[in-house]
Amino acid sequence: MAALGSLSFSSLASSSSSSPKPSSFLATATLRPRFFLCTPFAAKTSAASASCSSVSGNAAASAVASVGQDLPDDYEEWTPKPDPRDRRRAGVLLHPTSFRGPYGIGDFGAEAFRFIDWLHQAGCSVWQVLPLVPPGRKANEEGSPYSGQDANCGNTLLISLEELVKDGLLAKAELPQPIDAERVNFAAVADLKDPLIAKAAERLIQSDGELKSQLENFHKDPSISSWLEDAAYFAAIDDSLNTFSWYLWPESLKNRYLAALEEIYQSKKDFIDLFIAQQFLFQRQWQKVRNYAQMKGISIMGDMPIYVGYHSADVWANKKHFLLNRRGFPLEVSGVPPDAFSETGQLWGSPLYDWKAMEKDGFSWWIHRIRRARDLYDEFRIDHFRGFAGFWAVPSEAKVAMDGRWK
Template sequence: MRAAAAAPAAPALGVRLGPAYDSASNMPDWHKGRRAGIILHPTSLPGPYGIGELGAEAFAFLDWLADAGMQCWQVLPLVPPDAQYYSPYSGTDANCGNPLLISLDALITEGLLAPSDAPSGLKASGDVDFEAVAAAKAPLLSKAARALLAEPRFAALRASMARFRAANPWIEDSALFDALRRRPELEDKEWWAWPEPLRLRDARALADARKRHDAEIAEFVAVQFLFDRQWRAVKTYANSLGIKVVGDMPIYVGGQSADVWANRHLFELDEATCEPTEVSGVPPDAFSETGQLWGSPLYRWPAHEAEGYAWWAARLARAFSLYDETRIDHFRAFAGYWSVDAGEETAMNGSWCQGPGLALFDALKARLGEVPIMAEDLGVITSDVVALREAIGAPGMVVLQFAWGGGPTNVHLPHMHYENSFCYPGTHDNETSVGWFKGSANAQDKSYLRQYLGSDGSDVAWDFIRAAMMSVSRTSIIMLQDVMRLDNSARMNTPGKAAGNWAWRAGDSGVWERLAPEGRALRELAHAYGRLPRGARLDHA
């Protein structure tokens, strides 16, 4: 999401090694072996209805990925994005899926929609127009949900939906919250401005609301079931090809969410008004004079500890039902986090507070068993963060675009990489490699890169791909934009810029055939540097 920043004076937290983690050398079994993969959010897939969906193009992409010898598909958070900028990192619910990803063609095939329902006027290629897509798809998803709920021929599917609902109790609060926030008298208000009985979750008020909004709640559950069903089909197919799905989880959740409303005692809220009192961000650093004020309510960690970190265990259990592994954004906050008074307009005035440290991960290990996370540990990171990451055996991140300043001891240079890490030419927050070389890379960066990689820079995207494949990092993840040698017109996100992000798409339905040569080149690199699946050969035989 954002490059994490931390003041060098952050407190030393004295991270200990708990009983579940004997030493930093204990590499978890789920992260052994060299591998490579692609980062591509599903919204960036081709598709006929203005946005990437969990339909035929997702399966076609996975076929291309497998042919390329890739073993990982990394996605951005699958949560419903905010309805202003459509950022998956400002989701409206920590556990729900993004309904805009639901494949309309799949719903038509199943009979939940008619062929005549297919919307016209949405772009088959080009950037996503999120507002147009939402306007076209929302009524169709409602129609499909109503058919699922009412028509006798979908009785077996309804039974599956009932099992999904029973297995995911969090959905009850999510559905009720969604129904309440759509009331005309509440739609422009945060939940802490709702009438007191609803704000404080009075049992009688909630029961009355569930009865009043029974139809809306059922429809919400049906839509989430359809998302879940389609996503699991995609993930099952990926796994059948030997591809692991790497998810992404923002460490904080939005204040205007069922997550906070239903768990007030776990967040830093005013006891009387329920408004956030302390919010998230990072302090000023070399990249921002005023820091970054994210505004999500901070966790009340003693309350989480008192409950054995049950909320976190449930959140990660849901994540691991969707992904094989997951990245946690802003991992450093588990060691120490920046706390800002909710009344501040910037993140300049704040204080460092101690995070839960290893106690959280010991509790998660006890509840969940293996906890396959990847730590987003970019930025200025203090020793306590490194100690925590190493104590739990979580891989960190290195990014080649960050390698060319600071001389030969820069930790992002390939010769400085460590095995238990993910190596990226650039992430979704970076420029594309071509865009970086043409844009923000200075003359010194370019000179050092040419010397170090033995390159003239004429094919910098694939220079970076080759360097990432050569790295000792066990996992190499490459943006599809770099595979396609695209410039910054294909950039996914520019941190600090609210509007105009997240919209890039890979092209039309023929893109995977056109990328067959690049797929073969990836497979050759994976073979050369020991990243093909065990037993696989260069010629697929």
């Protein structure tokens, strides 16, 4: 089940349940403006049904319920204040990669602003995008924003080279010849754009102007550094070892021993600095697009897959929050059971969350992830929201999803 809307978790209380389920994360959450809350009212069945209540307004509504119990009656009867987003709205789902970009892929350049103008002229008020994360670049996941390398980083291939020229980080003469392509060849685009974006990032690092000060503030921001440094180290190690998965890394790196990480920093400092600078350039250009959309009355709606990829900084840096064995391999993976669309179900293969471990630290991982989503979007949906009420767990060695069970 998918929930459409924007989420803001300002605080989370610890549940008294000794066996927390995903629903305890929702039931203990303090909710603010626009959020579709789906909570199970038949959790005792193996495939719990879900009932949805719309919550909006500035006043916070909080409720605490253990697994298998309904939320308090007064929670459902609470009358929200009118929200302008309750009116009927029209919008378009268009991922930025699909813009007619000059170098084989859409980006945050002129076409993004033209699209916002078109939405405004057409009477639309919503622009929905797919996840803006770095897409998987392996053969079986190339280009998919749902096989992202990191749940918080931005896809640097969306950085506009023309905007870098405006910032003085590239010379116009350095821009390549335009490419007229009907479909995105992500490998070819990366070969073309990555060196130029890295060159711009290096010039930014070596500069001493206002833009350099903004970069330093970006890195110092606690809400950014909480995920950025882990992502930078993960990317640096991955670049050095080039293995299929962090599971194959040496034990010292797989388990994040301080001495090993310090050695990586010393040997890959330039790479790490460039990684951080490129994330800043992504954030800067995307914020310009967001500001223009807001000026035109367009709300940007993002998309958040409920699960994250195994080969990611998210899992590597937060193993305790996932159901992994002692060697770091998933005990079970995500999916959905057989249905009208698939006789064997869907085997997604993402590691599952250890909700009991997450509850112990107040669901901090989810708080940081949602806070990051609020930095990127005006509102967003979580796919699939059903996973908060109950999830389909498939043994990691299974070949099809039908071998799983509800939890």
